[in-house]
Structure formats: structure tokens, C-alpha cells
Amino acid sequence: MQSFANEGAAGMVLAVAGVIVANRAYLSEIDGKIGDGDHGVNMAKGFGMAAERIGPDMSLATAFDSLGTVLMSEIGGSMGPLYGMMFTRFAETIDKVPAIDAAAFSAMLASGLDGIETIGAAKVGDKTLLDTLVPAKTAFDAAIAEGQSFASALDALSTAAEAGRDSTKDLVAKIGRASRLGERSLGVLDAGATSCALILTTLATEAKARLGA
Amino acid sequence: MQRFINNPDEVVEDTLKGFVKAHRDLVRLSERNPRVVAAQVAPIAGKVGVITGGGSGHEPAFIGYTGRTMLDAVAVGELFSSPTAKSFLDAAREANGGKGVVCLYGNYAGDNMNVKMAVQLAAKEGLTIATVVANDDVCSAPASEREKRRGVAGEIFMWKVGAAKAAEGASLEEVRATAQKAIDSCRSVGIGLGPCTLPAVGHPNFEIAPGTMEVGIGHHGEPGTRVEPLKTAAEIGRDMASIVLDDHGLAAGTEVAVLVSGLGATPLNELYILNDAIEAEITARGLVVHKTYVGNYFTSLEMVGATLTVMALDDELKRLLAVEAACPAGL
Numbered sequence: 001m002q003s004f005a006n007e008g009a010a011g012m013v014l015a016v017a018g019v020i021v022a023n024r025a026y027l028s029e030i031d032g033k034i035g036d037g038d039h040g041v042n043m044a045k046g047f048g049m050a051a052e053r054i055g056p057d058m059s060l061a062t063a064f065d066s067l068g069t070v071l072m073s074e075i076g077g078s079m080g081p082l083y084g085m086m087f088t089r090f091a092e093t094i095d096k097v098p099a100i101d102a103a104a105f106s107a108m109l110a111s112g113l114d115g116i117e118t119i120g121a122a123k124v125g126d127k128t129l130l131d132t133l134v135p136a137k138t139a140f141d142a143a144i145a146e147g148q149s150f151a152s153a154l155d156a157l158s159t160a161a162e163a164g165r166d167s168t169k170d171l172v173a174k175i176g177r178a179s180r181l182g183e184r185s186l187g188v189l190d191a192g193a194t195s196c197a198l199i200l201t202t203l204a205t206e207a208k209a210r211l212g213a
Numbered sequence: 214m215q216r217f218i219n220n221p222d223e224v225v226e227d228t229l230k231g232f233v234k235a236h237r238d239l240v241r242l243s244e245r246n247p248r249v250v251a252a253q254v255a256p257i258a259g260k261v262g263v264i265t266g267g268g269s270g271h272e273p274a275f276i277g278y279t280g281r282t283m284l285d286a287v288a289v290g291e292l293f294s295s296p297t298a299k300s301f302l303d304a305a306r307e308a309n310g311g312k313g314v315v316c317l318y319g320n321y322a323g324d325n326m327n328v329k330m331a332v333q334l335a336a337k338e339g340l341t342i343a344t345v346v347a348n349d350d351v352c353s354a355p356a357s358e359r360e361k362r363r364g365v366a367g368e369i370f371m372w373k374v375g376a377a378k379a380a381e382g383a384s385l386e387e388v389r390a391t392a393q394k395a396i397d398s399c400r401s402v403g404i405g406l407g408p409c410t411l412p413a414v415g416h417p418n419f420e421i422a423p424g425t426m427e428v429g430i431g432h433h434g435e436p437g438t439r440v441e442p443l444k445t446a447a448e449i450g451r452d453m454a455s456i457v458l459d460d461h462g463l464a465a466g467t468e469v470a471v472l473v474s475g476l477g478a479t480p481l482n483e484l485y486i487l488n489d490a491i492e493a494e495i496t497a498r499g500l501v502v503h504k505t506y507v508g509n510y511f512t513s514l515e516m517v518g519a520t521l522t523v524m525a526l527d528d529e530l531k532r533l534l535a536v537e538a539a540c541p542a543g544l
Contacts, residue, residue: 028414032414032416032418032419036293036411036418036433036434037411037414037416037418038291038292038293038294038411038413038414041222041411041413041414042291042294045222045291072297072298072299072330073297073298073299074297074299075291075297076290076291076294076295076296076297076300076323076327077268077290077291077294077295077323078295078322078323078326079323080295080297080323080327081297081298081323081326081327081330082326119326119329119330120322120326121322175322176322179361181435181436184436
């Protein structure tokens with residue numbers, strides 16, 4: 001069974017934070033087309049703040065918990081509670097799991113998704129981060145069900161996350177600030193779906209590196 | 214654009230520092246949470262606490278409505294971004310006089326989520342937070358989907374009425390119901406003539422082509438329902454009143470309160486020019502203007518434009534609107 005150690009894997013979260021901070025201007029630019037243009041600013045602020053509190057030797061669970069707590073208690077907006085809930089749930093799910101295998105990774109995604117659905121009101125197709133997260137999780141689970149390795153399931157997750165992100169271009173926003181635009185939200189990526197793709201693909205890349213794949 | 218700022222990422226902190234110095238007779242920063250402004254008089258034992266919260270960049274909203282017989286505490290978010298659940302919770306704690314707290318806020322996805330979480334957290338410590346969500350902005354959704362409409366300057370009337378009701382010693386449910394009645398009696402519309410820029414983003418968050426205007430614009434620059442050629446103030450004022458009143462459907466003879474607010478970069482004289490046309494249309498429809506407020510009551514950074522809010526009055530709303538209060542916004 002392929003797996004990687006929970007202990008000492010905080011670098012995965014630091015890598016995610018690094019990618020978000022590096023994409024600060026890009027995410028704000030996308031958001032500015034149909035939102036108010038602060039997605040990158042707020043995300044970079046939260047993920048950057050969390051990175052300062054996460055030591056590279058921490059466990060993945062502890063690092064997820066730190067990130068979730070910072071987002072939930074200090075960032076606000078929509079993304080603070082949504083991503084805060086997702087990462088807090090990630091942390092809870094793998095807290096007692098020493099070796100993260102495909103089943104643990106899948107359970108983590110499922111719990112994160114459930115957390116988001118508990119506080120948000122969006123559905124797939126509403127042009128939100130769910131349009132990235134839901135197909136990515138489905139693709140990961142399908143690959144595992146087909147008997148693929150953890151590593152190739154992570155590839156499937158990344159591919160589906162990016163396709164999900166791109167699908168938001170052809171969607172009309174149904175929720176959040178962009179929903180006030182109606183048809184005028186067509187043709188533009190959703191900022192939350194885009195940041196979610198960055199988060200998931202980075203986690204997949206980092207997990208694969210730890211699997212030696 | 215030239216601005217008076219230090220670090221673009223610390224605009225909110227710096228605003229609060231100057232704000233509490235300017236209004237130390239009325240407000241203070243919470244010792245629990247640097248993102249909560251509380252009234253000097255809060256909490257008042259035996260009174261229902263009245264709070265709100267929202268993104269910054271709308272000054273004097275939201276913080277400027279904290280004071281005596283006004284809001285007891287306000288949760289402060291980043292520019293145009295909801296406060297955290299923790300800040301809403303801490304605002305409720307600052308306002309808690311033992312009779313519960315009512316949170317009167319605007320209908321935005323982030324605020325809805327953070328308030329919902331704060332309500333749950335407060336319940337765990339035995340503090341009841343009742344909520345009223347404002348949805349007075351006519352152009353943000355059709356009347357059949359009023360629950361989707363965002364809250365704008367009608368919130369000011371809701372705060373004023375809710376706070377006055379609480380000061381009379383009403384119960385939590387009575388304050389909630391009266392604040393709900395106040396916002397149900399409000400309809401608003403915004404007109405945008407020029408965009409605004411979040412300092413940390415550095416470029417305008419939308420565009421309005423020269424010679425055009427955005428009808429139905431939101432408080433964060435959310436596009437309106439249509440773009441039209443720029444008209445005269447007389448025509449715009451008439452259109453604004455028409456949009457609001459067509460949705461309102463008030464009987465002739467109804468008394469109304471009118472609030473015309475600049476969005477940040479429109480001079481006061483232009484607001485008066487607009488108000489003249491607005492009142493003409495209101496009066497032409499057989500309605501009676503009981504009280505008018507014109508000023509920068511609820512802004513959007515340096516957006517050029519204005520909003521109109523009309524509240525239909527009954528005896529109770531008239532009485533509560535007249536209750537003496539003191540807050541930095543000077544309502």
C-alpha cells in the first residue's frame with residue numbers, strides 16, 4: 001500500500017501557502033473581473049500569516065489545523081470560513097493517521113467538502129470553488145476504484161481540478177458577489193475555483209513527491 | 214490616484230486608530246478584539262444589545278453608527294470583505310447586557326456565513342444572537358427573489374430603528390421584529406458614475422466608460438442591471454425614485470423617510486441637486502416626505518455615484534426615527 005508519513009509533512013502546506021502567495025496578483029486580477037478584486041490579497045494574507053506559524057517539522061495534520069484556524073479566525077470574507085472549514089476538516093480527518101494512504105486522502109477530501117457544504121449554500125455549477133473540488137475528489141476516488149495507484153489517482157485529481165476550474169469560464173455565477181452579474185459573469189474564471197485548483201494540484205504534487213512517485 | 218495611506222495592507226488598522234481618537238467620547242476599540250468597535254456606553258445592563266458588522270471602505274458605515282442609542286458594537290472586516298465569525302462574536306460579547314443581542318447586517322455571502330458561525334459559537338456560551346438580514350437593494354434581484362437582494366443604505370434606518378427600540382427596553386424578539394419591519398419598509402438603488410480602487414489591489418475594480426452610468430450598482434462596484442448614457446441630474450433623480458417606488462408600491466398619502474448618500478467621491482452639492490429631483494418624483498406620486506437625510510452616509514471608497522433609500526413610515530417607525538441618538542456619523 002502506498003502512503004506517506006503524516007509526521008513532518010508540514011512542508012506540503014507550506015508549499016500550498018507559497019503558491020497562493022506567489023499568485024496574489026493573478027487571483028486578484030481574476031476576481032477583479034467579476035468580483036471586487038481582493039481574492040488574491042486576502043488569500044495571500046491568510047496563507048502567508050499561517051506559513052509564519054507552521055514549522056517544517058510539524059505533522060501535516062497540525063499544519064492543516066494551523067492554516068484552517070488562521071483562515072477562520074483572522075481572514076473573514078467568504079474564503080476565510082470556507083477554506084478555514086476545509087482545512088480544519090482535513091486536519092481532523094487525518095489527525096490520528098500516521099501514514100496517509102489513498103483511503104485517508106479520500107476521507108480527508110470528503111470531510112473537507114462536507115464542511116464547506118455545511119456553511120456555504122453553493123452547488124456544483126454555481127461557479128464556485130466546488131466546481132473544482134467536487135470533480136477533483138470524484139476523479140481521485142474513481143481512479144482508486146479502478147485499481148490505479150495513489151500516485152496516478154493524484155494525477156487524475158490534478159487533471160480534474162484544472163478541468164473543473166476551466167469549466168467555471170462557461171458558467172453563470174449563482175452565488176456570492178459575482179452572482180449579481182448574471183450573464184455578465186460568463187467567460188471569466190471563478191477566482192475561488194482557481195485558488196482551489198492551485199491548492200489541490202500543489203497538494204497532489206507534494207504528496208506524489210513524498211510517495212517517491 | 215493619490216491617497217493618504219501608509220501601508221496598503223494596513224488601511225483598516227490605521228483607519229480604526231484615527232477613528233477612535235476622533236470619537237473617543239462615543240466609541241472605543243474592544244480590548245477583546247482589535248477588529249471590534251464598541252460604544253463607550255456598552256454594554257448596558259438589561260438592554261438588548263444591537264450590533265452589526267461588515268467590510269471596511271464604506272465609512273462612516275459601519276463603525277460610524279456606533280454610539281448612544283445606536284449600535285452597541287460593530288465587527289470590522291477588511292476592505293469590502295466580511296469580518297470574521299470571531300469578530301461578530303466579540304461584538305456580541307461587547308454588546309451583551311444580559312437580554313440577548315440582535316445582529317442587523319447586510320445580505321452578502323461572506324457575512325451570512327460568518328454571522329451564522331458566530332450565532333453557533335455564541336449559543337455555546339449561552340448568548341442568544343437574533344439576526345435580521347437587510348435586502349433593500351432593488352436592482353440586485355427581482356422582487357420575486359427578494360431574499361437574494363443585497364443590503365445597502367437601508368441598513369442605516371434598520372440600525373437606527375432597532376437601536377431606538379432596544380433603548381425603550383423592548384425584548385430581543387420585539388427588537389428583532391421591529392428592525393425587520395424597518396428593513397422591509399426600505400427600498401434602495403445605486404447609480405455609479407466612476408469606479409473605486411482597493412489600495413492593496415492598485416487598479417480600479419471595474420470600468421465605467423466616459424459618458425455612461427451604471428444603473429443599480431452595488432456598494433462594492435457590483436455591476437448594475439444596465440448601463441445607460443449619462444443623463445442630467447433631474448432625469449437621474451427621477452429614475453432613481455421611480456426604480457425604488459415602482460418596486461415599493463406604496464399607497465398615496467404614505468409618509469416616507471428619504472436617504473440620499475454619496476458613494477465617496479461625489480460632492481455634497483450634487484447630492485442636493487439629485488435630492489431635488491428625487492423629492493419631486495416622490496411628491497408627484499402622492500407620497501409625503503417626512504424626513505430627508507443627504508450626505509455621505511454609506512460610501513464605497515472613492516466611487517463616484519449615489520444611492521437613494523426610501524423607507525415607508527408608520528407611527529412606530531416615525532417615533533423611533535425621531536429618538537435622540539449620538540454617533541460619529543451624526544445621523
